[in-house]
Amino acid sequence: MKKTIQINIAGMVFNIEEDAYEKLNAYLASIKQYFASYEGSQEIVSDIEARIAEKFWTNQKSDSQPVITYEGVNDLIKSMGSVSDFEAIEEEEDLKNTAQSTANNTQSTFSSQQSTAGSQESDSKATQPKRLYRDVKRKALGGVLAGLAHYFNIDVVWVRIIYLLLFLGLPPIDDDLGPISGFVFLAYFVCWVVFPPNFNLDEDKKIKKFYRDNDNKVLGGVCSGLAAYFGVDITVIRLLFVLSVFLFGTGFLAYIILWIVAPKAQTLTQKMEMKGEPVTLSNIETNIKESINVDKNAPENALTKILLFPFRLVGIVIKALGEVLKHLGPVARVLAGIMLMLFSLAMIVGVVAAVAAFFGVASGIEGTEFFDRSPFKIFSQDIHPMTGFFAFLAMFTPFLALLLTGLTLLSNRRIGNRNFWISLLGLWLAGLMGTGILATKYALNFKKKGRFEQTKNFPYTLSGQTLVLDANNNQDDDFEEFQIREDVEVNLEGYEGTDLKLEQRFESSGPTKAEAEANAKNILYNVIQKDSSLSFDQKISLPEKARFRGQDLHMTLYVPYDKPFKITKSFYHSVYRHDWGNKNFELDGDDVDKYTYVMKRDSGMVCRDCPKLSDEEREALRDNRYDDDDDSAFDYGVFEEKGQHEKKFELSGFDKVEVGGAFIVTIRKGSSFEVIADTDDQSDLDDIDFEIRNNTLEIGHKDKFSFSRRNETVRINITMPSLEGLDISGASTLKVIGFKDKNKDLDIQLSGASKAAIDVEVRKIEFDASGASKADLRGSAERVNMDISGACHIDAKRMEINQARADASGASHISFGKVKDFDSNTSGASKISRE
Template identity: 35%
Template sequence: MKKTLSINIAGFVFHIEEDAYATLDTYLKSIHAYFASFEGSKEIIADIESSIAEKFWNIRETEKTEAISQEHVDALIASLGTIADFKQVEEEEDKKEGYTAPKTEGATKIFRRDITRKKLGGVAAGIARYFEVDPIWVRLVLLALLSASFPLFHLGNIVFWAYIIIWAAIPGEMTPDDDKSYRKFYRDPEKKVIGGVMAGIAAYTGWDVGLLRVLAVLSVGLFGSGVIAYIVILAITPEAKTMKDKMEMTGEPITLENIENNIKKSIQPDETEEKTITKVLLFPFRIFATVFSALKGPLNIIRWFIQILLGVILLILGIAFIIVIGALCTLGFTGIDQGQLVHMGPLPLYLIAKDFPFWTVPALVLAFLPMFVSIVIAGISLLANRKFYNKTYKIVSTTMVIVGWIGLFAAVPFVGRNFQRSASYNQMKEIAVSDSTTYVLDIDKKDNETIWQMMLGEKVEEFTFDFEEDEDNHDYNEERFNRTNIEVEGYDGKTIQVITYAKSQGLTRKEAETNAKMIQYNYLQKGKDLRFDTHFGLRNSKFRAQRLKVKIMIPYGKSFSMTRDFAYYMDNVLESGYFHEEGQDLFNGSLWTFSADKGLICLNRTPHNDEESNNEDFSDEKIGFTITKDLVNFSSISGLNTESSQIKITRGDLPKITYRGNQALESSAHVENNVLVLDKIQPGIQVEIVVPELTKVELGGNASTAMEGFTSAKMDVILRGFHSLSLKGGGNQLNASVFDSAELNAGDFSVEKAFVAIDKYATIEVNVSKMVQGKKYESSKFSNKMSSGVSYKWNVIK
């Protein structure tokens, strides 16, 4: 049994045996006595005591001993050396106390984990000791390789598991500090120009500091990369303030002899004359350094402000991340419908998560929660300007992260194996074509809830309320993984073909084909309306990278129509002028066809061109002939066979009709019983009609008509087919009947009352201030430019 004492060295309290204390006390007194005459002796003694405290701390932590023994003190003296070792005085004391470290030159290197300088198992420190480099560089390389797990997934796995295997298989070894011969990277304050970065690099590498500074100046021209690199190194690299730091910077072992030599060098430094070119290049930087020193006070205030701001940001981010991972953990262990809380987006996270094993959620928490807690602690540390980390927290958090990532790496194959093979499955359905039917291509808008039910393979509920008026609930063009690609093509056939190309992946080819067959896609044929689903559903509620492409094959020469929503959605590319949002909607009432040589052609619409004037369609620049005929007076117009022409009706003193075109005139018109009858309007021609007063128009076909300047008390409008009429002016009453897929744009025709009848696929826009009355279908489209003070009375037909 030995008596122990408590001592305080460099602020650390240690227990030491009585005989060891006597030896240590004698040793320290000799050091104090010798260095008392040196300038800055207090700092020198503090450095030596700090080194002794570090060695004793490592002994206590690695050997798990409570008291420092005589053997420990003898080893310490051997590593630091005695005054007698380098002064060669008092020969007897030299024989008694002169310990020397064992020579290891020529011995075979053996790789061991370095327990003394470990951060996580001592693997990186062991590699650094083996190659005699600073452990920080090895750790940075390992972190860089681990971060490659995202772009290079297999490389990250190899590095991760190699680290774990080395940790488990290679034994650890104590390496006292006296064996250190590698250098640590510090900024050199004694030779600095700005921050001592280049001087520190020179001390670490042994290169010429003048050359390094010249290269640093030249690097400024490389898009400022040199400045950024300098600032980063300046921010993360400590300054060599103490004698111990300066000796580690040059790779010198910390012994009393080396300490004395460095003190003498600092008193009598080597004077080397800088070259003229070096002085010229460094002159602006020295001026900057002087200004920087003068502004040190304000800059410190800015630094404190940035530190507090960064602390608040880290604190908020950390708490937010903890809340998120807590919510994910709650979802993982409960029966809540996660699909409604975790939006699918491009990938259905809920469906993917269903394939992970049960331990994935706990592993996710273990892998990320310590990181988020560390962010919170870092924020608090910045705000309090002190560190709140301790060794126990580091061990616990590191263990949690390792276990969590091992669990996540082990869970990935459970999902990845389901995507090994791919297969496809195609289907075709036909729709009979008749000359009298012009089909309208549209998309079936479904709300988010319905799309989610389709994803889960559930039966879609029929809601009692209608989403059609709430555009915010329509998600039909969002880039979800189950978005269907629809393309329209022409072909040499007699029926409309709807071909679906389904593709999926699976564990085997047979399973992949089965998954492709589980894709559910529908389209609805209701009269002449063909409505196609925008997203496909799944019968098995499994994500296997399913894809679906739908081709609608239209016979050459067969005319069809499409809605604006369908034109937005389909993969075919149309001219941007067709999507002009102002004025006439070019898709309502549009007529299209495919030809073998020209592809998709619009028969009755011309895309808008912002650079052209509104009257360009009726100018003389694009025509081959102009024929004008005078007419007797009339107050009504009737034209049901207008083909794909352009008609303009304006108010004037004398009634007349003008034809413009590039081919032989085949159109004709006559006035009968006060009605202008358009007998025939050939395709591609422009017609302008002038009349003093007009009270009624009845138009059909595929033409586009613009009518303006009339202010009659009552205006009657009847539209059929795919005719589109734009009406400008005003009056007291508007009577409008719009059939088939016709369109009436009367938003610039102001009236007090309107009596309307709207067919299933027709569209009406009005500008009514008092009353609207009439009948319409649920699928009819009606809008009023006036938003308030209007009474409505509808007879809605289902």
């Protein structure tokens, strides 16, 4: 029987045998005495005591021994080293000239002792199967990433960095893999639920850890920490960061992420772990001596000063902002709390209203005209009522958390305990999982595509009357079928025949191809011939008990060549697939019913009795359409203004135009070359620089550094026979009209804050835009390839396009009309839409 006593080491309480206590007390006393002459000796001893407490705590958990024994203290001293050991080494160094060799041998002895102890400990654990746990002891949130780091024997900092990069969508992954950010976010909470917690995971001391080096920092200590971790010169790391800042800001982003994720090396133990050194008394003394001998006033070389300048500048700015914002903390906290509360309350009201409406629909408000004639009737047959419950949990709980966070900021008091927040998190995860499962089940109804095609013939014999193509507004008719508010489209083509021939392609989705085809056959659509009129329904409809599966209808009406026909306004606006401006005749949509049309073998649809317009009248008509367009982002009136001073330039032999600066440029097609510029200030006119290089007319300013002389608007009117390329930058505004050659390709590049209104008919358009460019595309093109970045806005709804491929990034927006073959890819906050 042995007597035990209770001791406190670094804030941790242990039970220790009496003889073990005497041994440990003598060991600590020798350490205190040895380091008493060092500056900051109290901090050094406290750090050593914390290391000793950590070792005792780990040994107790792994060996299930509630008491520290005499043998346990001896094992600790062997692993840490004793004062007498390296005192003997120092005496021997004074007597011998081979001090370095002896020191290395002694250090090797200490390291081998620690390595032997560590290997024995690892051998004892090697027999145990490795399992995944949540490392609760070293957790930042739930301990999932710390547990993964322990399982794979790597520093948890790198696991957190990888997770953060994936959550931010870096590097970008193809859209076919889905939203990676949402996947890793959900995976974390799934692992939180699946992995069991473990409070006793032993830390592998052999793993080199990454810390921010606070002693050698300039800004946050990231570069010096990386240099210590990888064992390279700190100048190399800083140079790499400075260079990577110019690679789209990746260096700055990486620095911020590492600053957030990596902890700061504050204690001696952490500083030694940062260098990968074992924590022994000998190494502690060595690090202390190195820190004492550092000459902080040593001069820096020129390269070091250059590399450190941006970091020091940012550090000064951050420090100044910190001093300013320090006194605004309470005000900012209250304002942030109020904003969070108002926002979350508004969103909660919206969520409750939406869910209430959903349950009203799901419960079946049948018998009411609203329900029976609305899309809710179809959707209520497919969507499970529990979807509303899970959606409520998924949407309500985060806004409730924001509301409570706002209250916390406002009251400066914590609201809710740990169990409450964990329960709220669990409800949110349950809502996400439930909604995802039910939504996936519903989405499987659209897994396969199916189609059904049929051909109908209508006699053209009209006994002297002219055929009229009309559209029937079946949206308000009294029928029992359910209408899909999906526009149908009718293409008009000519052919060698005597009757009207209508080809219909019904399309739908379904869980299987057979069901998809059956759904396509269930589409109801009427085409009625009465006297001289052939009337098309404006919308497709479904039987009463049919399910919505993305039904659609495409039609082509073949009209015999040279047979006259008319079209009504309703047909033109509702179902006829026409291109803007009627490429073969200049008419507004309100005038289409006044004239007669025929299909020609060589020129397609032709107006027989439309008024003939001159080129100037046709151009004026198109300009008026531009001006009357409410959706347009341009002020087309600027093209029609004219300055007091005008100059004509003798330039020719170019088929491309490059504009840099802030000009207003109009490019027209003509049989010869003509370049005329006008402005209200003669000096601005004299400052224009024209140069032809490689068949490209380059327009800029002679004095590229004189901004004061460019106050007046400079307009440039260009006439040229052929146009193959445009490169517009700066703040220029461009209008292109009159180029119609379907055997030509056009390359367009916009950058900066440039604007372009382009009306052409070509074979292919290669379109690149960046910055805050805007463009309005009209006319026609067989194929259009777009690569848009930044905050551009491209409107191509009024251009007839057969094939389109569009890539958009940043906050760009592209709008297309009806495109047959369409492929798009978006990233960031960009958006691509089509009719």
